[in-house]
Amino acid sequence: MTSPLPTLFAAATAANDGTVTLTAADVVVLLMLVGSIVFFGGAAVLALGWAFRNGQFENFQQGAASIFGPDEPIGEPTDSFPGQRPDATPPRNLDQSRPEPDECRAG
Numbered sequence: 001m002t003s004p005l006p007t008l009f010a011a012a013t014a015a016n017d018g019t020v021t022l023t024a025a026d027v028v029v030l031l032m033l034v035g036s037i038v039f040f041g042g043a044a045v046l047a048l049g050w051a052f053r054n055g056q057f058e059n060f061q062q063g064a065a066s067i068f069g070p071d072e073p074i075g076e077p078t079d080s081f082p083g084q085r086p087d088a089t090p091p092r093n094l095d096q097s098r099p100e101p102d103e104c105r106a107g
Contacts, residue, residue: 022030051057068074 065074072078
Protein backbone atom coordinates (compact mmCIF):
# COMPACT_ATOMS: atom_id res chain seq x y z
CA MET A 1 0.00 0.00 0.00
CA THR A 2 1.40 3.38 -0.96
CA SER A 3 1.16 6.50 1.14
CA PRO A 4 -0.80 9.49 -0.22
CA LEU A 5 1.93 11.89 0.92
CA PRO A 6 4.13 11.55 -2.19
CA THR A 7 1.19 12.64 -4.35
CA LEU A 8 0.52 15.66 -2.14
CA PHE A 9 4.09 16.86 -1.95
CA ALA A 10 6.07 16.88 -5.17
CA ALA A 11 9.43 17.01 -3.42
CA ALA A 12 8.70 14.07 -1.07
CA THR A 13 10.53 10.87 -1.81
CA ALA A 14 9.37 7.38 -0.89
CA ALA A 15 11.95 4.95 0.45
CA ASN A 16 11.97 1.23 -0.35
CA ASP A 17 10.50 0.33 3.04
CA GLY A 18 7.36 2.44 2.46
CA THR A 19 8.33 5.43 4.60
CA VAL A 20 8.17 8.94 3.20
CA THR A 21 10.90 11.52 3.52
CA LEU A 22 9.77 15.13 3.46
CA THR A 23 12.07 17.92 2.38
CA ALA A 24 12.50 21.20 4.25
CA ALA A 25 10.17 22.94 1.76
CA ASP A 26 7.43 20.39 2.47
CA VAL A 27 7.74 20.94 6.21
CA VAL A 28 7.58 24.72 5.75
CA VAL A 29 4.43 24.39 3.65
CA LEU A 30 2.81 22.14 6.24
CA LEU A 31 3.73 24.47 9.11
CA MET A 32 2.42 27.52 7.26
CA LEU A 33 -0.82 25.72 6.40
CA VAL A 34 -1.43 24.53 9.95
CA GLY A 35 -0.37 27.89 11.37
CA SER A 36 -2.76 29.82 9.14
CA ILE A 37 -5.62 27.48 10.04
CA VAL A 38 -4.95 28.00 13.75
CA PHE A 39 -4.57 31.77 13.30
CA PHE A 40 -7.78 32.31 11.31
CA GLY A 41 -9.74 29.87 13.49
CA GLY A 42 -8.60 31.74 16.60
CA ALA A 43 -9.50 35.06 15.01
CA ALA A 44 -13.00 33.76 14.24
CA VAL A 45 -13.47 32.58 17.83
CA LEU A 46 -12.27 35.94 19.19
CA ALA A 47 -14.57 37.86 16.81
CA LEU A 48 -17.60 35.78 17.84
CA GLY A 49 -16.72 36.24 21.52
CA TRP A 50 -16.49 40.02 21.04
CA ALA A 51 -19.84 40.05 19.21
CA PHE A 52 -21.58 38.14 22.01
CA ARG A 53 -20.04 40.32 24.75
CA ASN A 54 -21.11 43.54 23.00
CA GLY A 55 -24.69 42.40 22.30
CA GLN A 56 -24.43 42.16 18.54
CA PHE A 57 -26.80 39.15 18.47
CA GLU A 58 -29.52 40.56 20.75
CA ASN A 59 -31.71 42.62 18.40
CA PHE A 60 -31.66 41.60 14.75
CA GLN A 61 -34.72 43.73 13.92
CA GLN A 62 -32.91 46.95 14.82
CA GLY A 63 -30.03 46.06 12.53
CA ALA A 64 -32.38 45.16 9.70
CA ALA A 65 -34.22 48.49 10.02
CA SER A 66 -31.02 50.55 10.20
CA ILE A 67 -30.77 50.80 6.41
CA PHE A 68 -34.06 52.72 6.23
CA GLY A 69 -34.48 56.40 6.94
CA PRO A 70 -36.71 59.40 6.25
CA ASP A 71 -35.95 59.29 2.51
CA GLU A 72 -36.79 55.59 2.28
CA PRO A 73 -39.29 54.53 4.97
CA ILE A 74 -39.96 50.91 5.85
CA GLY A 75 -42.62 49.30 3.67
CA GLU A 76 -42.85 52.03 1.03
CA PRO A 77 -41.39 51.26 -2.41
CA THR A 78 -39.01 53.94 -3.61
CA ASP A 79 -37.33 52.12 -6.49
CA SER A 80 -38.92 51.77 -9.89
CA PHE A 81 -38.24 51.04 -13.53
CA PRO A 82 -37.43 54.05 -15.74
CA GLY A 83 -40.62 55.88 -16.75
CA GLN A 84 -42.72 54.25 -14.03
CA ARG A 85 -43.87 55.74 -10.73
CA PRO A 86 -42.45 54.10 -7.58
CA ASP A 87 -45.96 53.34 -6.28
CA ALA A 88 -47.17 51.81 -9.56
CA THR A 89 -48.24 48.17 -9.48
CA PRO A 90 -45.56 45.92 -11.00
CA PRO A 91 -46.53 43.75 -13.98
CA ARG A 92 -48.06 40.46 -12.89
CA ASN A 93 -46.74 37.78 -15.20
CA LEU A 94 -44.01 38.62 -17.67
CA ASP A 95 -43.68 35.01 -18.80
CA GLN A 96 -46.94 34.31 -20.64
CA SER A 97 -46.07 30.65 -21.22
CA ARG A 98 -46.54 29.89 -17.51
CA PRO A 99 -49.90 30.60 -15.82
CA GLU A 100 -50.24 32.53 -12.59
CA PRO A 101 -50.65 30.36 -9.46
CA ASP A 102 -54.32 31.37 -9.09
CA GLU A 103 -54.96 30.35 -12.70
CA CYS A 104 -53.70 26.81 -12.15
CA ARG A 105 -56.29 24.12 -11.62
CA ALA A 106 -56.03 21.99 -8.52
CA GLY A 107 -56.25 18.26 -8.82
